Amino acid sequence: MHPSTWLKADDTGLYCEPGEFYIDPMNEVSTALVTHGHADHARAGHHNVYASAETLAIMQTRYGEDMAIHQHAITIGKTIAFNDVRATFHPAGHILGSTQILIEYAGYRVVVTGDYKRRHDPTCPPFKVVHCDVLITEATFGLPVFKHPPIEHEIEKLLHSLRVFPERCHLVGAYALGKCQRVILALREAGYTKPIYLHGAQLKLCDLYKQLGIDLGELIPVSEVADKKTLAGEIVIAPPSALADRWSRSLPNVRPVVASGWMQIRARAKQKNAELPLIISDHCDWPELLQTIEEVNPKEVWVTHGREDALMYQAGKMGFKARALSLVGYDEEEQGGD
Amino acid sequence: METFSHLLEQLYFTSGNKAKAQLIADYIANTPDPDRGWAIAAMAGTLRFDFFKRNTVKKLITEHTDPELFAMSYDYVGEVSETVAHLWPYSEPTDSLPTLTEVVETFASVSKQKVSATLAHYLTIMTPAQRWALLKLGTRGLRIGVSARSIKQILADYGNKDIKEIETLWHAVDPPYIDMLAWLEGKVEKPDIENAVTFHPVMLSHPIEDSDIDAFRNETWQIENKYDGIRVQLVVKSNTPVDERLNNHRESNKDLSEKALFSRTGDDISHSFPDLLESVSGNMVLDGELLVIHNVYGNYDSPGASIQKEASNEKALIDKGGSHVLTAARPEVDTFNALQQRLNKKKPSKALQSSAPAGLIVYDALVLDGRDLTEQTLKARRHALEKWFSKIDNKRLFLSQTLTATSPESLRELHAQVCENRAVEGLMIKRLDSKYVPGRPKGQWFKWKRDPLVVDAVMMYAQRGHGKRSSFYSDYTFGAWEDSQLLPIGKAYSGFTDEELKKLDNWVRRNAVGRFGPVREVKKALVLEVAFDAVHPSSRHKSGVALRFPRIHRIRWDKPASEADTLANVKALIEN
Numbered sequence: 031m032h033p034s035t036w037l038k039a040d041d042t043g044l045y046c047e048p049g050e051f052y053i054d055p056m057n058e059v060s061t062a063l064v065t066h067g068h069a070d071h072a073r074a075g076h077h078n079v080y081a082s083a084e085t086l087a088i089m090q091t092r093y094g095e096d097m098a099i100h101q102h103a104i105t106i107g108k109t110i111a112f113n114d115v116r117a118t119f120h121p122a123g124h125i126l127g128s129t130q131i132l133i134e135y136a137g138y139r140v141v142v143t144g145d146y147k148r149r150h151d152p153t154c155p156p157f158k159v160v161h162c163d164v165l166i167t168e169a170t171f172g173l174p175v176f177k178h179p180p181i182e183h184e185i186e187k188l189l190h191s192l193r194v195f196p197e198r199c200h201l202v203g204a205y206a207l208g209k210c211q212r213v214i215l216a217l218r219e220a221g222y223t224k225p226i227y228l229h230g231a232q233l234k235l236c237d238l239y240k241q242l243g244i245d246l247g248e249l250i251p252v253s254e255v256a257d258k259k260t261l262a263g264e265i266v267i268a269p270p271s272a273l274a275d276r277w278s279r280s281l282p283n284v285r286p287v288v289a290s291g292w293m294q295i296r297a298r299a300k301q302k303n304a305e306l307p308l309i310i311s312d313h314c315d316w317p318e319l320l321q322t323i324e325e326v327n328p329k330e331v332w333v334t335h336g337r338e339d340a341l342m343y344q345a346g347k348m349g350f351k352a353r354a355l356s357l358v359g360y361d362e363e364e365q366g367g368d
Numbered sequence: 369m370e371t372f373s374h375l376l377e378q379l380y381f382t383s384g385n386k387a388k389a390q391l392i393a394d395y396i397a398n399t400p401d402p403d404r405g406w407a408i409a410a411m412a413g414t415l416r417f418d419f420f421k422r423n424t425v426k427k428l429i430t431e432h433t434d435p436e437l438f439a440m441s442y443d444y445v446g447e448v449s450e451t452v453a454h455l456w457p458y459s460e461p462t463d464s465l466p467t468l469t470e471v472v473e474t475f476a477s478v479s480k481q482k483v484s485a486t487l488a489h490y491l492t493i494m495t496p497a498q499r500w501a502l503l504k505l506g507t508r509g510l511r512i513g514v515s516a517r518s519i520k521q522i523l524a525d526y527g528n529k530d531i532k533e534i535e536t537l538w539h540a541v542d543p544p545y546i547d548m549l550a551w552l553e554g555k556v557e558k559p560d561i562e563n564a565v566t567f568h569p570v571m572l573s574h575p576i577e578d579s580d581i582d583a584f585r586n587e588t589w590q591i592e593n594k595y596d597g598i599r600v601q602l603v604v605k606s607n608t609p610v611d612e613r614l615n616n617h618r619e620s621n622k623d624l625s626e627k628a629l630f631s632r633t634g635d636d637i638s639h640s641f642p643d644l645l646e647s648v649s650g651n652m653v654l655d656g657e658l659l660v661i662h663n664v665y666g667n668y669d670s671p672g673a674s675i676q677k678e679a680s681n682e683k684a685l686i687d688k689g690g691s692h693v694l695t696a697a698r699p700e701v702d703t704f705n706a707l708q709q710r711l712n713k714k715k716p717s718k719a720l721q722s723s724a725p726a727g728l729i730v731y732d733a734l735v736l737d738g739r740d741l742t743e744q745t746l747k748a749r750r751h752a753l754e755k756w757f758s759k760i761d762n763k764r765l766f767l768s769q770t771l772t773a774t775s776p777e778s779l780r781e782l783h784a785q786v787c788e789n790r791a792v793e794g795l796m797i798k799r800l801d802s803k804y805v806p807g808r809p810k811g812q813w814f815k816w817k818r819d820p821l822v823v824d825a826v827m828m829y830a831q832r833g834h835g836k837r838s839s840f841y842s843d844y845t846f847g848a849w850e851d852s853q854l855l856p857i858g859k860a861y862s863g864f865t866d867e868e869l870k871k872l873d874n875w876v877r878r879n880a881v882g883r884f885g886p887v888r889e890v891k892k893a894l895v896l897e898v899a900f901d902a903v904h905p906s907s908r909h910k911s912g913v914a915l916r917f918p919r920i921h922r923i924r925w926d927k928p929a930s931e932a933d934t935l936a937n938v939k940a941l942i943e944n
Contacts, residue, residue, distance in 0.1 A: 174433070175441045175454035294454070295445055296380060296500075297838035305381050340440040347434075 031136040033164050039357050044142065044166075048135055049115030051080075053142050063117060065144025066128035067092070067207055080104055082119060084127025084242060088207065091238050104129075106155075122146035123157035124312050125208030126239065132160050140164040141326065147311070148318040149181070152215050153208075153244055157322070165328040166355060170313040171291055172333070172341035178291060178315040184308040185216045188265070188287060191306050196263040198285040201278055203270035203302070205290075206232050208312050210267050211239050213289050214246045216310075217265070225250045227261060229268030229277070258282060274303060291315070323350060369465045369494070371399060372407050373501035379512040388514055389522050396526055396549075403468045405544025410505050411512065412519040414543055419475035419506030420483050425452060428484055432457055443886035446838030449503035453496040462493045469544070475506065511835065516633075527552025535806060539634055540564035565603050565626055567634040568653055568734050568742075569806035573813035576797065580814055584776045584797075590746060591771040591779070593786060594794040594815055595729055596704045597659035598711070599632040602728060606649045629658070640713050644726040647764045652756075653735040654728070655804075656768070660702035660710065661727030664764045699729055699766040704916075705904070730757075731768035731796070734804055742804035749804070771795070787818040793901075794818045820899035821941050822921055823933040826854055827894045829887050830876040833861060841876040841888065842869055844920070846896050848911065850935040854892055855911040857938055863899065863919030872923065895924035895932050903941045913938055 036047045043055035051061040058075035065071055065081075067088030072081070074093035079086065083103040090097055104110065106129070109118045114136075119129040124145040133140045139162040146157050146168065171178075192200055204210045210232050217226065225248040228236060236249055252258075252266060262282045272278055273286050288304035291311025299307035314322065323331055323345055331345045332355040345352035375395045382388055392411070396404050409415045429438055429452045438455060445451045466474070471490070478486050487506070491499050504510045520538060524531040529552065540561035541548045550556045605626045627645045629638045638645055641658070706724055710716060733753050734742050741749045750770075757767045771786070773779035779797075786792050794817040802812040825846035833842030843861040847854035864872065875894060882889035899921035906914035913935070 173441050173444055174437050175445055175451060177454070295838065296450060297446060297836055299381065300836060301838075303383065305383070307381065337440070337444060340437055343436055343440070 031138070033135075033138050033140050036135060037133070037140060039355055044355075044357060046112070046115055046133060046135075049112035049117065049133070051112050051115075051117075053131060054144065061112070062098075063131055064089070065122065065131060065142070066124055068125070068145070071144065074098065078102065080110065080117075080119075082106065082127040082129050085129070087238060087242070088127060088235070091234050120158045120160050121155040123148065123151055123154055125151075126153045126211070126242070126244070128154055130157070130160065132162065138163045140166065141328070142166045143168055143322075145170070145313055146322075147314050148321060149178070151212065151312070152219075153211060153239070159322070159325045161326060162328050164330045164332060165323065165326050166332040166334060167319065167322065167341070168313065168335055169319065169333045169338045169341040170335065171311065171315050172319060172337040172339075174316045174340065174344075176291065176294055176315045177317060178294070178311045179309055181212070181216050181310055182220065184289070184310050185213075185220050187306065188217075188308060189220060189222065191285065191287070192263065192265070195285055198263070198283045199261045199281045200263075200265050200287055200306075201273060201281060201284045202265060202267045202308075203273045203286070203288040203290075203304070204232075204267050204310075206269055207235050209289055209310065211236060211244065211246060212312065213267065213308075213310065214249070215244075218245075218247050222265075223247065224264070227252050227255065227264055227266040229266070229272050231269045231272070232267055252281075270302065320344065320348070323348065369468055369471060369498060369502070371395070372403070372410075372468045372505075373495075373498040375407065376501045376504070376510070376512060377497055379514065383513075385514075385518060388512075389518065389525075392514065392519070392522050393526055396522075401546050401549065402544035405546060405549060406468050406472050408519060408523070408545055409543030410508075410510055411514055412516040413508065413510070414516075415472075415505075415508055416543075417476070418508055419472075420487050422448060422507050422509075424484055424487065425449075425503060425507065428452075428488060429455060432488075439885070443832060444839060446832055446834040449500050449507070449509065452491070452503060453499035456491045456496075456499060458492040460492050461495070465493060465498070466490075471502065471505075523548075523552060527554075532806075533558075535569050536566070537561060539567035539630075565605050565628045567601060567603070567628075567630040567636075569634070570599065570601060570632055570655060571732075571802075571804050571806060571813060572808040573796065573798075573815040574808065574810065576814040576816040580797075581779060581816075582776050584773070584779050586772075586774045588800060590750065590798045590800050591773055591782070592731055592768050592796045592798070593771070593792045594796045594817065595657040595659060595701070595768075596793045597657040597701075597707055597729075600637070600656060600658040600728070601630045601632075601734075602644075602648065602652075602654040602656065603628045603630065604648050604650050604652055606651065637711075640710060640716060641726045642716070643721045644728060644764050647762055650760075651735070651738040652733060654730050654765075655732035655734060656728045656730040656765075658707070658726060658728055659699070660706040660724045661729075661764070661766070662700040662702060662725065663698075664725045664727045699727060701729075725764075727764045727766060729766045729768050732804065745801045745803060746798055747800040750800075783816055792818075818901070820901060820921070821903070822897055822899045823848065823857075823938055823941075824895050824924060824927065824931070825857060825898050826892050826929045826932045827876075827890055827896055828854055828856055828892060829884075829889050830872075830880075831887050837869065840869055840873045842873065844872070844896065845887075846898060848933050848935040848938050849930075850911075855935055856909070857911045857913055857935070858898065858900070858915040858918040860896070860898060860918045860920050863921060864923065868920075868923060893929050895927040895929055896920055897922040897924055903938060905942060911935055911938075913942065 038045055042052060042057045042059060044053040051063055052059045053063045054065055054071040055062050056073060061078045062076040063080045064085055067085045072089050074097040076098045078100045079098040080102045086101050086103055104119045106119055106121060109116050116134040118132040122128040122130045122144050124147055130141055130143045130146060141160050141162040148157055204213050214226055227250050229252060233251055236246055240246060255261060258280050259282050270288060278284055285305055286303055287306040287308060288302045289308040289310040291313055292298045293307030293309045319341060331350045331352040333341050334355050334357050338354045342352040342354060378391050379388055425448060433455050441455060442451045474486060490502055520534045521531050524534045541559055547559045551558050628636055629641050629645060631637050710724055710726060733749055736752050736756050741752060771782060773782045783795050786795055797814045799812050825848055827844050828847045829845040830841040831843040833840050845856050845859045847856045876888060876890055879891040880888045881891055898918050900915040900918040902916040904914045905912060
């Protein structure tokens, strides 16, 4: 039976009828399979949640221990049965604990990628190519203008700016889950050993990363710095929204830096008031999306959130049958880790 | 090219005029001639030619990439240059990029057939940021948040001069400004511009406030119609002896060498209006409104004839309610639409020149008979102008008529009366004791525009914006009801705040029901109060109407779409 008859998008999310479960539902449901911990994929209040142990820990950190009644930690690569449907979680390379989900039913194999990338990320195992009939892929950066430069290159821009403007506090706007820690680790890999200062919203998740054995070096909450003037020439990481709000006014001579895949488009960087845009993304860029479609080599490609038109067009040109799958809650471009 | 591209990157992402000025000043101080001069020209918008046309760029990119993917990318990015900078498929980085000057000179000398190949070569050896700089430079579309005025201020500060000195010099010197920069650095004397025909920065007005109207007193102010043409400056120096004229830097087109017509911002638009320029001689700088005026060929010398024409063709006439008639000739002014066909025409045909003749309504003089009047009061300048008009015989120049009001109440009445005539945009109210001061001095000149017309329309389609609104749905097509059907009546992309734009963008995303290429069709549920200056009948639009300068006045989140205006309501606003 073709997957379009048993795997459908509704107002809540992507629903697998024969398995009676949702993937990344936006509302409370009886059974939810969650690909990763970003807020536009992981919500609280489900009866049963299946996700990686790291994702469950992230959800607990964000929503509390009782974020779902029954919390099931899956094992990567191990198949679970839901009625006649078989589901297997595989690494997606997006953030800590992120997964893609293979669903097998009635002779068909469908892969739901969730969010993913193909670059190296020290916090998670790399994306696994899983062969299937239908690939349901994200397309956040699904336009050929998006070619993410190497992260080392972007981090060097930040370090260079610190040398040129030693009197300015470099306030980096980075999403609290995933992006923040990736920036910290890339700074450490580039040899930056000084303490890095954090906005309160970044603390809990950084602590969780540390508990899970990821060494982020010395981190100091900004709230514990008595004399904010000493933050001149230092790196402070805050949620992107904090760059413009009152909180940042206590910092000395702020140089606003934003780390996001959107920073490739200069007008977007300008809209975020970034003086120094860093193109750092946890999603595939255009070449990675095409590479993935080629390697997975499915019979059909369904394209979800993002700039799906171009990817559908290109997949068609590459000889794949392609269609759009419109999912709720995903069009808000900047809610998730970008 | 590297340093120029680097400067643009820094300017683009730096907010704050002081910081930007600092960056530019550093660049000028540390960059050799003639590169820095070309950079100044690029930023101030004084480059004389496009290196390549926007169309050349579009053609080139569609030849080398998939046109569909380009179109989708452009729709998202919102700017051709940046889209091309990212999409250009070849990259052969080099350590020896050409200098800015080499780029300028290459495009200045390359044959037309080779422009495209030259551009392609440059794109290939450049990084995306450098490509962007090249494309913006080459199409003269640099927008870095630095006005020509601030460039002049930066130059003035750099040379420790008064900006007035730069202003008077500006239109007489050419890029790459080697003499001017040397003068600013104290190395040579000030460039001699005695005989040059140059633009004099104009004096601008403020919108009038209620308190200004309440404070109106007849003896303090001069009142005139605010015409609906374009503000221009006519500069004529035909009295200059021939031998001196040889030093003149304007070499092209000898016939017009001692006359020029400038737009309000100092663009030389002489080439579009040879009919007007041919008719003038003398030694003066006039400030006025350029319009299509039909009675520029004479036959109106007797006041009687003029009045008859007025009566037979009342619609086209403006000055019907005036009290001080100082010249016999009344201009038969056509609409802005008529003028529009003359604007941006490099070489207007004889037929166009005779069907849409150009004329000038003069309201001020900076120089008359070689005498500088800018330090005199408006009253004195007006007096000189009236005397001058009584002497000359020129059928294309008209003296702007002054109007009378005796009190705030009668001023309000006058405004209402003038605004009934759609050929006039409102009133200008100027202090009689105002000197001619470039810029927008406070409390001297006021404009009182006609109140806009408004209708409640329903949003039908939305499209992404460009430039700083890239990726926001900021261009809206709206319609009015005819029976149970909405017919589009116009498109607006201004009038809302950034906050409102975010809300509108969000609303469009949540209420999109269809898609036609880059255009999103939306649920017919949001009422926009649209303001505009006029409605014209139009055969090009299905609704049969075209709005002049529509903008969003208010967003009626509260109002049901069914209560929006009907097409009949809109048509009732057409001027007959």
